[in-house]
Amino acid sequence: MARLPVYLRALHGLAEHGTATVSSEELAAAAGVNSAKLRKDLSHLGSYGTRGVGYEVEYLVYQISRELGLTQDWSVAIIGLGNLGRALAGYGGFASRGFRMAALLDAEPGIVGELIAGLTVEHIDKLETVIKDNGISIAVLAVPATAAQAVCDRVVASGVTSILNFAPVVLSVPDGVEVRKVDLSIELQILAFHEQRKAGGPSGVEQEYLEAVEGQ
Amino acid sequence: MARLPVYLRALHGLAEHGTATVSSEELAAAAGVNSAKLRKDLSHLGSYGTRGVGYEVEYLVYQISRELGLTQDWSVAIIGLGNLGRALAGYGGFASRGFRMAALLDAEPGIVGELIAGLTVEHIDKLETVIKDNGISIAVLAVPATAAQAVCDRVVASGVTSILNFAPVVLSVPDGVEVRKVDLSIELQILAFHEQRKAGGPSGVEQEYLEAVEGQ
DNA sequence: AAGCCTTTGTGAACGCACGCACAAAGTCGG
DNA sequence: CCGACTTTGTGCGTGCGTTCACAAAGGCTT
Ligand SMILES: NC(=O)c1ccc[n+]([C@@H]2O[C@H](COP(=O)([O-])OP(=O)(O)OC[C@H]3O[C@@H](n4cnc5c(N)ncnc54)[C@H](O)[C@@H]3O)[C@@H](O)[C@H]2O)c1
Ligand SMILES: NC(=O)c1ccc[n+]([C@@H]2O[C@H](COP(=O)([O-])OP(=O)(O)OC[C@H]3O[C@@H](n4cnc5c(N)ncnc54)[C@H](O)[C@@H]3O)[C@@H](O)[C@H]2O)c1
Numbered sequence A, B: 001m002a003r004l005p006v007y008l009r010a011l012h013g014l015a016e017h018g019t020a021t022v023s024s025e026e027l028a029a030a031a032g033v034n035s036a037k038l039r040k041d042l043s044h045l046g047s048y049g050t051r052g053v054g055y056e057v058e059y060l061v062y063q064i065s066r067e068l069g070l071t072q073d074w075s076v077a078i079i080g081l082g083n084l085g086r087a088l089a090g091y092g093g094f095a096s097r098g099f100r101m102a103a104l105l106d107a108e109p110g111i112v113g114e115l116i117a118g119l120t121v122e123h124i125d126k127l128e129t130v131i132k133d134n135g136i137s138i139a140v141l142a143v144p145a146t147a148a149q150a151v152c153d154r155v156v157a158s159g160v161t162s163i164l165n166f167a168p169v170v171l172s173v174p175d176g177v178e179v180r181k182v183d184l185s186i187e188l189q190i191l192a193f194h195e196q197r198k199a200g201g202p203s204g205v206e207q208e209y210l211e212a213v214e215g216q
Numbered sequence C: 001a002a003g004c005c006t007t008t009g010t011g012a013a014c015g016c017a018c019g020c021a022c023a024a025a026g027t028c029g030g
Numbered sequence D: 001c002c003g004a005c006t007t008t009g010t011g012c013g014t015g016c017g018t019t020c021a022c023a024a025a026g027g028c029t030t
Helices: A004-016 A024-031 A035-043 A057-068 A083-089 A124-134 A145-157 A184-198 A205-214 B004-016 B024-031 B035-043 B057-068 B083-089 B124-134 B145-157 B184-198 B205-214
Strands: A054-056 A074-079 A099-106 A119-123 A138-141 A162-165 A178-181 B054-056 B074-079 B099-106 B119-123 B138-141 B162-165 B178-181
Touching (some): A024 A054, A083 A099, A099 A124, A099 B184, A119 A124, A138 A145, A162 B184, A184 B004, B024 B035, B083 B099, B124 B145, B138 B145, B145 B162
Parallel strands (some): A099 A119, A162 A178, B074 B099
C-alpha cells in the first residue's frame, strides 16, 4: 500500500523523539489519515499491536521496512544530469532510506566524465554494462521528454523493472515493469484549478472562446 | 479532475503534429487511460464532441485550459533555493504552461541577493511584501523538512491558498488551503516494494526480525 | 435522399476503498 | 484476583470511480 512510507516516516520521527509505543490514533494524526484506515493497513501486515496499549514503535518500523523491502539496499541509476538530475544526485535523503545512487548517465559529451556527488558521469552508451555491473534495479529518468521513451526502452531491455519518470510523457512499457511518474507541471495545474474554483470558477463559456479566437 | 492535465498534454502533442480532430479512443491511448473514462471526463465539461467524428483538438484544448484555469497566468514563488529550488527555478517547462516564476526566497545570507534564472533571491523576512507585490497565488516549498511547517504557516498567513510541498512532512493547514506534496523518497519506496514482490516477497517474518535484533 | 458506419454520451453493474462502530482482548489499578 | 478502562482488529454499510455496453446522433457514401 502507498501509505506505508508515510507511516514509516512518522514512526521515524517518533522514534527520534524517544517514543517507545504509539496508539493508532496518535500515529494516524501524525500521518494525516483516519485511525481506522491506519489500523486496517497495519492489520494487513499481521497483528503487531497490543490492545489497550498500542504499537511498539521500533517493532513496527521493522515490520513496515521489511514489507517495503527496505531491509536491503537498492541501487539506483540517474539518467540525465541536467537541472533536475543534479539536484537528485546531490540529495542526501535517499541514502538514509536505503537507496544508493550507484550510477549517473548522460549523453552530452560536456557532462560525461564530470564528477557529481562523488560519482563520475558515464556515457549513456555504456548503459547495459553499467546496469549489470552495479546491480541497478531502479532507474530514474530525468531526460528531456523527447528522449524519454527511447531511454526507457533501453533501460527496460537492460533488465530494469522499476522506473521513476520525471519527463512529461506517458511511457509505454511491457507488463511486469513498474513506472511511477512525477509531473510537476501537472501538480501546479491541479493547484491552479482549485485556485480558480475559489475565485468563482469559469464563466461565459461560449463568449470567452469566441473572444479568444477573435483576438488572434 | 486530476486527469485533465494529462489529456491537455496529449492534445498539445497532437496539435503540434497537425492533427485537427481526435477520437476518444486515440486520445485515451495517448493519455494512457480507458476511452470510456475519457469520454465521461470530457462530458463533465459539457458536450464538445461530434458523434461519428470525434473531438476538435483546438477547441478541446481551449475548454480544458479554461476548466483548469490556464487561460490566465499564475504567479509562483519558490521558497528555498537549494539543490531542488534551483532546478525548479531554472526549468522552462512551467512558463510555457502559464506559470510565471515571480519570486525566489531563502533564509541563507549567502544565497539572498544571488541571481538565479534572471531573478534576485529575496530574504524570507520580506515574504509578506513579496507575495503581495507580485500577486503570488501559489507557493512552492523546497526548504528542509524542519523548516517546512513554519514557512508554510507564514505563507498561509500571507494569504496564499495553494502550496506545492517537496519537504517530507505532513503539513497542517487551515481549511480552504490546498496542499499538494511531492515526496520522491516515497516514490522510490513504492518502487522498491514492487521490486521486492517480484523477487519473491518478504519471508521468514519472525526469524528475520530476531536475527536483525540480535545482530546489533 | 437513404442507409451504413463510426463515434459519442450515458445508464447500469461492478468493485473497491473508506470510515463507522463495536466486540474481543489486553492492561492497569485496587 | 477482579473490574474498569483503553485500544486493537474487523464486519458492514456507504459512496465513489471505473468499466462495459448500447442507443442516439451525426457524417459519408452511393
Ligand atoms: N528541472 C525541473 O525542475 C523540472 C520540472 C518538471 C519536469 N522536468 C522534466 O525533467 C526532465 C529533466 O529536466 P531538466 O530541467 O533537468 O532538463 P535538462 O535539459 O537540464 O537536462 C536533461 C539532461 O538529459 C541529458 N540527455 C538528453 N538526451 C539524453 C539521452 N538520450 N540519454 C541520456 N541523457 C540525455 C542532457 O544531456 C541533459 O543533461 C525533463 O523531461 C523535464 O521536462 C524538470
Ligand atoms: N534535492 C532533492 O533531490 C530532493 C529530493 C527529495 C526531497 N527533497 C526535499 O526538498 C527540500 C529541499 O531539498 P534541497 O536538496 O534543495 O535542500 P537544500 O538544503 O539544498 O536547500 C534548502 C534551502 O532552503 C533554505 N532554507 C532553510 N531554512 C529556510 C527558511 N526557514 N526559510 C527559507 N529558506 C530556508 C536553505 O538556505 C537552502 O537554500 C528538502 O525538504 C528535501 O528533503 C529534495
